[in-house]
Amino acid sequence: MGDSEPPPRIEGKYTAIVVCWLLGNGCLFSWNSMLTIEDYYVYLFPSFLFVQKYHPSRVLTLVYQPFAVGTLAILTYYEAKINTRKRILFGYTLFFLAVLAVLILDLATSGKGGIGTFIGICIVSGAFGLADAHAQGGMIGDLSYMNPEFIQSFLGGAAASGALTSALRLITKAIFENSKDGLRKGAILFFSLSTLFELLCVVLYAFVFPKLPIVKYYRSKAASEGSKTVSADLAAAGIQTELREATEELKQFERKGMKQLLSENKDYALDLFLIFALTLSIFPGFLSEDTGKHSLGTWYALVLIAMYNVWDLIGRYIPLIKILKLESRKLITTAVISRVLLVPAFYFTAKYGTQGWMIMLTSFLGISNGYLAVCVLTSAPKGYKGPEQNALGNILVLFLLGGIFAGVTLDWLWLIGKGW
Structure with a gap:
């Protein structure tokens, strides 16, 4: 969605690419940590009240x-008036505090389960969602007027x-498979690493990213086009600028409004x-609970989740090869709709x-x-x-x-007929 690459004299492009990669990682690292230790949570929360299982992989999501x-x-409705810098910093800081809370909760309860602990983890899960909306939405909006490579x-x-x-x-x-309390030790190590990484993301966005020359270039350009959301970022970079009142381009944007922008891009x-x-x-719900028992035993769900994640990563880099990138709006939509065939494919594969x-x-689910x-996201007009x-x-x-929300809700349909 960004403009063409700026003049060669603008420095910091590759540093910005690395920082963007780390910040993208930070948007989901703590949440993926929680999803990836589902074997620990399934062990910790086997059942409660009249429900046979907590279904942590489904409930937490x-x-x-x-x-x-x-x-x-x-945030999207009020996007034009929101301080982007404060929004994104709040998101990464909340990620740090939430993942730290998971670690403290486990240590405070000595790894005990129960409904109280489960409710605490659900509250942290809600905090992750709040942080995601601030950080991920803010970052993609911010990067949309910069280099598409970002x-x-x-x-x-x-x-x-x-x-x-x-x-x-x-x-x-x-490492911990044969040790006493091995699942818990692995989880504690996991969340300790996540806490440190989220703190790194706070530092990167607050002190490194806004000072890169190429980032200053794009933000100054956005300010000249009437953007009122970048002033704090420019100030953090040491650029004093007065944002003039709405330019002709900004007036045009306001006439279009969110509804028209959505109408022009409804297919995307x-x-x-x-x-x-x-x-x-x-x-992860179906892969964590509904794929049957096989020779891999307790490793099976972890291997499936790992394969999805690895191929999802590979899939995101395939469009860098220009000949392999889909840019036709109709072809993209056709490919997206055709993925519905994966539902019966998973059903029959799990069964037979x-x-x-x-x-x-x-793996195919991940790469697609x-x-x-x-x-x-890179082909939008x-x-x-x-x-x-x-x-x-x-x-x-x-x-x-919204699609993720719909998906995690539909995921419960796999439990029909299983007495959940």
Whole structure:
């Protein structure tokens, strides 16, 4: 969605790409850490009251999403008036505090389960959703008027968080598998690393990213086009600028409004909704609980989640090869709709297939999710000014999170007939 690359004299491009990758990772690292230790939570919360299972892989995701979608809807509506710097810093700081709270909760309860602990973890899950709406929506909106490679890197980092957490989980499970209280030790190590990483993201966004020359260039350009959301970022970079009242371009943006922006890009918004609705109706709940028992034993769900995350990461980098990138709006929509065939494919594979077929199918779910998401977000129409691009980025992320919310709700349908 960004403009063409600035003149070669603008420095800091590759540093910005690395920082964007780390910040993208930070948007989902703590949340993926929680998803990846599902084997620990299934052990910790086996059952309560009249319900046979807590279903942590489903419940925690379902708690997360209303906070993410509801908050982002409000932030998107008021996007033009919100201080982007404060918004994003709040998001990363809340990620840090929330993942620290999970660690403290486990230490305070000495790894005991129970309804009280489960409610505490659900509250933290809601905090993750609130943080996601501030950080991810704000970052994609912010990067939408910059170099398209920044969005590519940010999305790649978000996918890498899943692959990294899966790899770390497999390593910690192997290290602690034969030790007493091994699951808990692995989880504590996991969240300790997540806490440190989220703190790094706060530092990177607060002190490194805004001072990069190329970032200053794009933000100054956005300010000249009438953006009122970048003034704090420019001040943090040491650039004193007075934002003039609405320019002709900003007036045009205000006449169009959110509704017209959405109308002009409704296919992209719907594509993102459908991509993530389908994916989250299967991952992680179905993969964690409904794939049967195989020779991999307790490793089976972890391997499936790891394969999804690795191939999702690979899929997000395929569009870098220009000949392999889908840019036709009709072809993207056709590919997105065709993924509905994965639902019966997973159903019959879980019922009749071997673990090899399930691993292959899960890999395809991951690669198609990552590939199509990046194609949509980097192919959205150009030609808008900075304020419009920022607003469009927020709109698209809102539909992305809406799709995730729909998906985690639909995921419960797999439990029909199982006495849940």
